[in-house]
Amino acid sequence: MAGEESIVFNVILLAAFLAVLDQASHMSVTGAIKISENTGLRASTVGFIFLALATSLPEISISIASASTGQIGLAVGNIIGSNIANVSIVIGIPLIFLGIKRVKIKELFLRLEKTDLDNLFFGLMIASAVPLFLLLVQASIAVGIALLSIFILYSYYMSRVDITTKKFHEEPVRGRMNKKVLYRSIVKTIIGVIAMILSAQVIVFTAGNIISSLGISQTILGATVVAVGTSLPELSLSLRAINEGRLGLAFGNIVGSNFANITLVLGSLIVIAPFQLDSNIFRDMIIFSLLANIILWYFLSIKWIEWKTGLILFSIYILFIASITPFIYV
Numbered sequence: 001m002a003g004e005e006s007i008v009f010n011v012i013l014l015a016a017f018l019a020v021l022d023q024a025s026h027m028s029v030t031g032a033i034k035i036s037e038n039t040g041l042r043a044s045t046v047g048f049i050f051l052a053l054a055t056s057l058p059e060i061s062i063s064i065a066s067a068s069t070g071q072i073g074l075a076v077g078n079i080i081g082s083n084i085a086n087v088s089i090v091i092g093i094p095l096i097f098l099g100i101k102r103v104k105i106k107e108l109f110l111r112l113e114k115t116d117l118d119n120l121f122f123g124l125m126i127a128s129a130v131p132l133f134l135l136l137v138q139a140s141i142a143v144g145i146a147l148l149s150i151f152i153l154y155s156y157y158m159s160r161v162d163i164t165t166k167k168f169h170e171e172p173v174r175g176r177m178n179k180k181v182l183y184r185s186i187v188k189t190i191i192g193v194i195a196m197i198l199s200a201q202v203i204v205f206t207a208g209n210i211i212s213s214l215g216i217s218q219t220i221l222g223a224t225v226v227a228v229g230t231s232l233p234e235l236s237l238s239l240r241a242i243n244e245g246r247l248g249l250a251f252g253n254i255v256g257s258n259f260a261n262i263t264l265v266l267g268s269l270i271v272i273a274p275f276q277l278d279s280n281i282f283r284d285m286i287i288f289s290l291l292a293n294i295i296l297w298y299f300l301s302i303k304w305i306e307w308k309t310g311l312i313l314f315s316i317y318i319l320f321i322a323s324i325t326p327f328i329y330v
């Protein structure tokens with residue numbers, strides 16, 4: 001009886017915090033749009049730097065906490081699993097959702113400019129190349145520092161060269177920065193992101209308690225439940241952004257989050273606890289991460305973004321889950 005009451009309580013808790021997550025994402029998106037309008041930064045750049053860094057905080061906290069307790073498998077599994085989830089679920093589900101609503105997704109995508117696509121391509125390249133590199137070399141402190149440097153330098157580069165008065169077609173042109181509105185928007189966005197992160201943590205905690213009791217591998221737990229849970233802020237934000245026609249903000253957040261995971265989060269983890277990736281399960285995870293990134297890269301390059309694209313990306317995650325099932329109790 002106590003077990004049934006616990007399940008009911010967990011279901012109510014999940015439903016409540018999913019509702020909080022939805023409202024928090026709305027607050028974050030509207031705040032980010034105002035930041036873009038008042039700074040001259042493209043929406044994709046705001047998503048790539050500001051929102052991506054903010055929504056990567058769950059991965060940062062979980063990875064550092066895991067490393068401090070010697071659970072490197074959980075930390076690395078969370079980072080790589082989050083990147084797979086971001087591409088295949090966080091992009092896939094919203095595109096499928098818009099297809100059901102019969103929204104002309106390609107028209108939204110064609111509003112993105114070359115600079116936006118270049119940023120997305122660079123983020124995907126880093127997210128693909130670094131994990132492969134770590135299969136060949138030991139993740140030393142020098143590698144960690146190099147990854148942190150890439151994050152800092154590229155974020156600075158984007159913030160300096162991407163400031164422009166040219167806006168997306170749907171955005172009004174602002175002649176002068178309204179600092180009061182800007183500061184209010186930053187605070188609104190930060191509050192929304194904090195609410196998203198806290199909601200996701202509750203959801204992850206609830207799911208983790210249930211699954212960890214089954215004796216599942218910490219690496220698998222990190223790559224699935226924890227990874228999807230820490231990607232909930234990105235999913236909620238992307239659903240809201242894409243539904244409001246802000247494709248640049250959504251894609252910038254997702255690819256920027258993957259970029260931050262590989263450079264900032266993984267770099268911090270390596271500096272704290274250097275390691276060597278030699279497990280078969282890590283190899284399979286990295287292959288699926290590479291596959292998801294390459295397929296998204298290809299679709300972006302040929303400008304084929306529609307509901308079928310989302311279905312293909314989501315299918316990658318289904319195949320990923322099927323491939324790691326044999327390792328579930330390792």
